[in-house]
Amino acid sequence: MDERRDVIVVGGGAAGLSAALMLARARRTVTVIDGGAPRNAPADGVHGLLGHEGMDPRELLVRGRSEVTSYGGQVRDGVATQVAGAADGFTVTLSDGAELSARRLLIATGLVDELPEVPGLRERWGRSVLHCPYCHGWEVRDQRIGVLASGPMSVHQALLFRQWSQHVLFFVGDVAVEPEDTLKLDAVGIEVVTGGVTEVGDGHPVGVQLDDGRVVDMDAVVVAPRMVARADLFAGIGIEPSPHPMGSFIESDPTGRTQVPGVWVAGNAADLSAQVGAAAADGARAAAHINADLVMADAEKAVTQIRAAS
Numbered sequence: 599m600d601e602r603r604d605v606i607v608v609g610g611g612a613a614g615l616s617a618a619l620m621l622a623r624a625r626r627t628v629t630v631i632d633g634g635a636p637r638n639a640p641a642d643g644v645h646g647l648l649g650h651e652g653m654d655p656r657e658l659l660v661r662g663r664s665e666v667t668s669y670g671g672q673v674r675d676g677v678a679t680q681v682a683g684a685a686d687g688f689t690v691t692l693s694d695g696a697e698l699s700a701r702r703l704l705i706a707t708g709l710v711d712e713l714p715e716v717p718g719l720r721e722r723w724g725r726s727v728l729h730c731p732y733c734h735g736w737e738v739r740d741q742r743i744g745v746l747a748s749g750p751m752s753v754h755q756a757l758l759f760r761q762w763s764q765h766v767l768f769f770v771g772d773v774a775v776e777p778e779d780t781l782k783l784d785a786v787g788i789e790v791v792t793g794g795v796t797e798v799g800d801g802h803p804v805g806v807q808l809d810d811g812r813v814v815d816m817d818a819v820v821v822a823p824r825m826v827a828r829a830d831l832f833a834g835i836g837i838e839p840s841p842h843p844m845g846s847f848i849e850s851d852p853t854g855r856t857q858v859p860g861v862w863v864a865g866n867a868a869d870l871s872a873q874v875g876a877a878a879a880d881g882a883r884a885a886a887h888i889n890a891d892l893v894m895a896d897a898e899k900a901v902t903q904i905r906a907a908s
């Protein structure tokens with residue numbers, strides 16, 4: 599076991615690195631443990647991020663790591679496999695067997711996008727299979743967009759993408775659509791295609807295959823994943839994810855503080871809708887509150903020591 603640091607950040611995406619940057623600049627000893635699988639890894643660029651529009655997602659993280667280490671923060675490649683302990687004495691074990699300890703813990707592990715079980719979706723995810731109009735809408739503007747219904751949010755998603763293109767089809771499958779929603783789709787010119795989708799495969803350029811044998815060519819396919827916070831690792835210290843209509847998330851107060859003393863959460867693990875800018879802001883805010891918490895703990899300890907001495 600190495601020396602205890604102030605903070606361990608599990609997850610080195612936008613949220614975790616932003617937090618580590620703030621903590622390192624606050625002269626805290628901080629280590630980020632990162633498995634190197636950020637959610638937007640398949641995407642060509644980060645869009646909608648002021649000052650970095652279109653930047654390669656990997657480049658953003660390379661820069662973030664270098665900013666963290668330039669202030670003395672550590673970034674360690676690896677996967678955290680076990681977390682134990684409590685405030686002032688957390689222990690994080692890595693897959694290579696190393697153990698790190700810290701006074702505070704920040705969860706910045708992001709989420710897992712669970713796609714519907716339709717062959718072909720996963721391989722095309724983030725390229726021709728999309729979910730977020732603010733991330734990719736501009737890139738597919740005016741193109742043929744096929745929205746695969748996967749749940750209650752799918753009509754909303756189709757209506758959103760209609761803002762970017764008038765060529766939107768809604769593959770309804772077996773999802774029940776309210777009559778009022780059918781009216782809305784119809785009113786804005788979104789055609790509802792009936793029949794089950796059996797595969798998303800090669801076409802011109804993407805083919806949506808239906809169970810009656812038809813293949814409908816699209817430029818892009820849109821689907822709403824279930825978004826599940828990466829939280830299993832923290833069950834042993836009392837972190838339980840809460841259900842959300844779109845998946846699950848780790849609850850916290852507005853500063854990122856969870857109900858477990860000494861543990862904060864930031865980014866997609868806490869907020870399923872956070873894009874890169876919001877995730878980074880979340881991390882920075884949590885870091886400031888972690889630092890304040892440590893400052894207060896140290897001041898109280900100093901008072902106790904003075905009282906004991908007198």
Ligand SMILES: Cc1cc2nc3c(=O)[nH]c(=O)nc-3n(C[C@H](O)[C@H](O)[C@H](O)COP(=O)(O)OP(=O)(O)OC[C@H]3O[C@@H](n4cnc5c(N)ncnc54)[C@H](O)[C@@H]3O)c2cc1C
Binds near residue numbers: 730872
């Ligand atoms: C296809 C796609 C395209 C997107 N495009 C955009 C876009 O254009 N603009 C935009 O603003 N947003 C975009 N997003 C959203 C963006 O990906 C998220 O907002 C952002 O990644 C959230 O940052 P995060 O730090 O919370 O999580 P992540 O970036 O997912 O980072 C979490 C990190 O934690 C690590 N980790 C997890 N568990 C462990 C563990 N046990 N041990 C060690 N490390 C661990 C992971 O490896 C990962 O590196 C897109 C999302 C997708 C799916």
